[in-house]
Amino acid sequence: MPKKEQMKGPSWSFCCCSQCLLLSAVVNIGKNLLKWRHESDLRSQEFTEESTYGARSTHCALASKKCTVIGGSGFLGQHMVERLLERGYSVNVFDIRQGFENERVQFHIGDLCSKTDLLPALQGVNIVFHCASPAPFSNNKELFYRVNYTGTRTVIQACKEAGVQKLVLTSSASVVFEGKDIKDGTEDLPYAHNPIDYYTETKILQEKEVLGSNDPANNFMTVAIRPHGIFGPRDPQLVPIMVETAKSGKMKIMIGNGKNLVDFTYVENVVHGHILAAEYLQKDSPLCGKAYHITNDEPIPFWTFISRVLVGLNYDAPKYKIPYLLAYYLALFVSFLVLVVSPLITIKPTFTPMRVALAGTYHYYSCERAKKDMGYKPVVSLDKAIEKTVQSYPQLRRASQ
Numbered sequence: 529m530p531k532k533e534q535m536k537g538p539s540w541s542f543c544c545c546s547q548c549l550l551l552s553a554v555v556n557i558g559k560n561l562l563k564w565r566h567e568s569d570l571r572s573q574e575f576t577e578e579s580t581y582g583a584r585s586t587h588c589a590l591a592s593k594k595c596t597v598i599g600g601s602g603f604l605g606q607h608m609v610e611r612l613l614e615r616g617y618s619v620n621v622f623d624i625r626q627g628f629e630n631e632r633v634q635f636h637i638g639d640l641c642s643k644t645d646l647l648p649a650l651q652g653v654n655i656v657f658h659c660a661s662p663a664p665f666s667n668n669k670e671l672f673y674r675v676n677y678t679g680t681r682t683v684i685q686a687c688k689e690a691g692v693q694k695l696v697l698t699s700s701a702s703v704v705f706e707g708k709d710i711k712d713g714t715e716d717l718p719y720a721h722n723p724i725d726y727y728t729e730t731k732i733l734q735e736k737e738v739l740g741s742n743d744p745a746n747n748f749m750t751v752a753i754r755p756h757g758i759f760g761p762r763d764p765q766l767v768p769i770m771v772e773t774a775k776s777g778k779m780k781i782m783i784g785n786g787k788n789l790v791d792f793t794y795v796e797n798v799v800h801g802h803i804l805a806a807e808y809l810q811k812d813s814p815l816c817g818k819a820y821h822i823t824n825d826e827p828i829p830f831w832t833f834i835s836r837v838l839v840g841l842n843y844d845a846p847k848y849k850i851p852y853l854l855a856y857y858l859a860l861f862v863s864f865l866v867l868v869v870s871p872l873i874t875i876k877p878t879f880t881p882m883r884v885a886l887a888g889t890y891h892y893y894s895c896e897r898a899k900k901d902m903g904y905k906p907v908v909s910l911d912k913a914i915e916k917t918v919q920s921y922p923q924l925r926r927a928s929q
């Protein structure tokens with residue numbers, strides 16, 4: 529609320545008759561009240577932004593900012609675009625496809641592996657968010673290498689050529705995960721020597737390239753955000769895969785003892801982490817050239833999370849348990865069989881060793897560094913996030929029997 533002394537009194541205009549004087553006074557009081565309401569709205573908007581983004585970014589919220597979201601048609605990308613627009617940014621989307629319609633967004637359709645495609649989307653832009661990647665469960669190794677590694681090198685070159693100052697990469701907490709327990713892992717953990725899959729191998733290469741290109745002396749600053757298990761409305765992956773598995777009757781068995789804690793991160797918290805990073809990324813700031821875990825900061829047993837979402841969508845929670853190692857070696861054996869028959873038939877098994885490792889081990893990460901360096905705090909709690917997500921998928925809800 530504005531202070532009393534900031535409210536100006538009505539201004540009087542001169543006229544000869546008393547009715548005019550009265551009318552003029554009423555009009556002026558009305559005008560001033562409207563002006564006061566507007567100023568008060570702006571101030572309360574500033575207050576909300578300040579409490580969410582910190583004092584430093586209150587200024588950024590009001591300044592005009594131009595950014596490009598590479599991969600802006602995807603799940604995370606779309607949420608990024610929506611929040612950036614709300615924050616007063618002017619937004620370009622660069623993607624191989626147009627995922628939605630929005631007249632406030634300038635779409636540039638192209639492949640990030642092509643500098644010629646990229647450059648027009650980066651003109652006059654000072655921040656680039658790079659959250660494009662092929663889908664993690666694709667088997668196309670060449671595509672992962674081309675897009676995540678060589679494509680990201682092209683993005684860096686194009687940013688430098690276009691005079692972009694800040695590059696915020698969406699990496700993944702899985703860059704340090706080797707299929708073995710990680711409890712409260714910090715960003716100091718070494719990159720995985722044996723990444724769980726080729727997607728992750730190329731996410732490591734990508735992150736190294738982006739962080740290595742940080743060059744504040746030449747006005748080019750980079751940071752990597754490492755989310756884990758992103759979920760939320762319009763996610764095409766996590767919840768739909770769970771429901772598909774439940775529908776096919778394969779979601780009855782828990783892998784391991786059901787106690788392994790994992791991070792699942794609500795998409796709005798991931799977006800919040802990215803925007804904070806962009807706004808706090810300045811010359812001489814500790815963010816330059818560093819990676820940051822962004823999670824919900826509420827690790828939950830993997831199977832509790834799965835059960836809560838499934839029960840919320842009217843499916844049964846898994847009831848039985850299978851020892852972790854037995855499940856892992858079974859999945860390895862299945863992969864071997866799939867490889868043997870692959871010249872004849874293509875089979876996509878549900879339980880791959882990678883999924884078994886993700887479902888049966890501890891993997892949760894500390895976001896202390898993000899809290900300390902950019903004042904990060906999740907904006908949506910896990911309870912609320914699960915509730916919002918379940919409500920957003922009426923089409924995946926099982927009809928009551």
Ligand SMILES: NC(=O)C1=CN([C@@H]2O[C@H](COP(=O)(O)OP(=O)(O)OC[C@H]3O[C@@H](n4cnc5c(N)ncnc54)[C@H](O)[C@@H]3O)[C@@H](O)[C@H]2O)C=CC1
Pocket residue numbers: 598599600601602603604605622623624625627638639640641658659660661662663675679698699700701731754755756757758759765
């Ligand atoms: N979904 C998750 O649980 C996690 C995702 N991430 C990372 O977050 C980022 C976003 O993931 P999602 O939104 O889930 O994926 P998504 O598949 O929904 O979005 C990726 C977007 O990138 C675009 N894209 C792919 N190749 C491209 C190319 N050559 N040129 C231009 N655009 C291209 C796609 O068209 C798509 O719109 C990715 O970098 C992913 O590695 C990290 C941790 C967890």
Ligand SMILES: CC(C)=CCC[C@@H](C)[C@H]1CC[C@H]2C3=C(CC[C@]12C)[C@@]1(C)CCC(=O)C[C@@H]1CC3
Pocket residue numbers: 664699700701702756757758765766769770773883886887
């Ligand atoms: C056992 C079963 C069928 C569970 C269904 C849930 C899984 C689809 C998700 C559980 C953890 C998720 C996860 C990712 C994808 C979806 C899950 C496997 C990523 C591999 C997505 C890309 C990343 O960068 C890392 C994620 C780790 C967690």
